[in-house]
Amino acid sequence: MGFPDGFLWGASTSSYQVEGGNDNSAFVDWERRRRWQPCGTAADSWNRWREDLACLKELGANTYRFSVEWSRVQPTPMEFDESALERYAEMARAFKEAGIRPIICLHHFSEPAWLFERWPRGWMESGPADAFIQFADRVIRACRNDVSDWISFNEPMVWLLNAYALGHFPPGFHKIVTLERTFVQGGLIEHVLRAHREVHRMVHADIKGARVGIAQNVVDLEPARQGAADLEALGRWDHFMHRHMLDLANSAQTLDFIGLNYYTRIYVAKAWIPFFPLGVVPAYAELKQIVGELGMKLLGGRVGNRVRTDMDWEIVPEGLGRVALSLSKRYQLPILVTENGLADTSGNGREAFLKSHLSSLQSAIDDGAHVTGYLHWSLLDNFEWGSYRPRFGLYRVDRTNGFKRTKSSGADYFKKVIKNGAVP
Template identity: 30%
Template sequence: MKPFTFPKNFLFGSATAGVQVEGGDRNNNWYVWAEQGHIKDGSDILRAGDHWNRYREDVALLSQMHHQIYRMGIEWSRIEPEKGRFDEKAIAHYREVIACLLRNNIRPLVTLHHFTYPIWLDKEDGFASKQIVTYFERYTEYVVEQLGDLVSEYITINEPNVFLLNGYVAGMWPPGKKDIPLAYRVFVNMSLCHIAAYEIIHRIRRQRHFPGKTMVGVANHLRVFDPLRKGHTLDHFLAEKQQFFFQDAFADYMTTGTLPFPAKLCVPSGYEGHYADFIGINYYSRNIVNAVDLTTFVQPDRPVNDLGWEIYPDGLRILCETFYERYHLPIWITENGVCDNNDVLRVRFIAGHLRAVKEAIDKGVPVERYYHWSLMDNFEWLEGESARFGLVYIDYESQRRIIKKSGKFYAKICENGGCTEDLVKEYHL
């Protein structure tokens, strides 16, 4: 691999989500899901990385690893533990976490919703509730009023398409539904929640004269959908349709308030506008589509991670170019990482994907940031503690933190603003 250097204003960092690292929260829908025995390794969210208590140690690691930015989740279940009642101690805790980041010159990007919500909302049908937009508006208003002097950058909703597919189509995640009409309602509701939150964040920060440039967007889970057989009409057609229903519909509606014809006839109208200040891309893999038996699989000659997902760095370049051409907004890589329990793939994974980002920048795409997923090993949803994505190893029994080889490599990239010739030699890239 040849060395590569990013523009001086490019920012490097990492990301986590509240429930996945904090531990100790019994008041959200994923705690209930784990208690019902759905987690493959039998773990639950109560241990995780104990970040709620150890955040100072974790911020020190961020600083030690030269991270300039950090994407963090806040938990609705902690902030509004009962319907209409906000917990001042919880929001004060998040203020202190953010203040700790700022003292270490690390810029926070706050995620309002990352798959989880309070039990009281779960009892009211979650994002299928007729009142969900009102509830999300109230929650957003409270958070921005309380944190807005410290935080200027927000993700409203993380991976709405994954939330919808796993929770309402495949039934693998809470609430465990397999209901297409209900999934359509959730699609609309989540989109309207984002649109409302986008406007609220901008309004409050403008009215209160909070410092910093307001930046609001969605963390979109995006994949490349390639036909198995190049030039085969059915494979191409199915790949195109899977791409639209899996990711493009959410991205279009949440960014512009409308959809292409004829899909636009199926969603509420009157929302045409501008609802994103950047395009957040969460990228992990691609889909190879086969129209013969409607399967999606990985080609046998491709490398895969520990979960069997194809490692395809060039897909990140393709998505950066495609989504910039579509929306003409700055691109932030809000997640990119690899399940690699023995830390043997991650160095080359990071180098390959960052090189793909640099290639997109060289072609004129304004990619501004890269958040590696994740800072540390965490509770990885259905996989529990068994799937490790972190730059930092967590010994769950002792909660000891150890920076991995890949974490040290990425730290040097953050420090140097790219992959130097010395790094190429040291890590045999």
């Protein structure tokens, strides 16, 4: 059996990671202070988006998810750049005319530098939500003739965790010990959901037949050990990171579909050290990098033994099908895979990755999951929040040779899948 008729095939990118040439994002100063490799010109997609369109056409894609850069559209609190809005509208129109369905994401981690000058506590205050709603309104009105599918926030829990608990993204708060209090009682989640609800309202008021969703990062969770303690810890982490925000948005009837970003699995253990958030040790690769293998064992965490990507993420294809089926059953909404991919500098692993993950997704559909599409992350090699080392692209980008786009080893395989509507 193949994938359903009308299945959406394509790829995703995010504005800050591929566009380049933008000095207004809060990440610009953040990169200097953190001594990250600067984003700089990225893949120069702001100027070369027609080359990106050519890549999509070469693949035979019928869908492209991209984001609109808030700091480019609104470089100062009182200024909207009409030429930037016109460029995004032109892009959406060109994709649509080429038979490629544009999906716009309004928030993909990057925010204007002025946001934190006005509101130093960021989204812990109500002001950023109000400002974001104004920005979203301008984008919706600019692109409404050509875009019917919208994503309000990409991986909101990952973004909030990095920005307000781990100090990894601006504004850089370290509140991991008070995670639940900061996120729930402190208003972070509610402010984001209020902005999402307004996006949903504005889109439906302006665009007939539109759909609005949230792209949620969901990992395949397993208990570190079989037993009540780790199973309970897994449930707490699953609720907090995966379901809490979706449950609230769904109960308010402001989700038309769920975007699923899936990359890996983690083992979850009960924390025996009091300061761990929610009493949980989630064995993410990033935690292992901080505490090391020995530290992970001392904490009671468990690390899987599968092959890993260049991000040190375990490759677990069957997890994609499990997660998609679980979300579909819980929410009874269409599931669109908005990100799935691997960092692969060697260029040798993408075909096998695609085959195994798409086979898992096909099995989930056969078992009743309502999955409407698959968008690979990423169309292009991009800036991966501090480094250009990870290579996620279906197309390599030679930043030393005019930003030339060339197919990676998995691109032809993906093209074959799209053409046949089935996994060879």
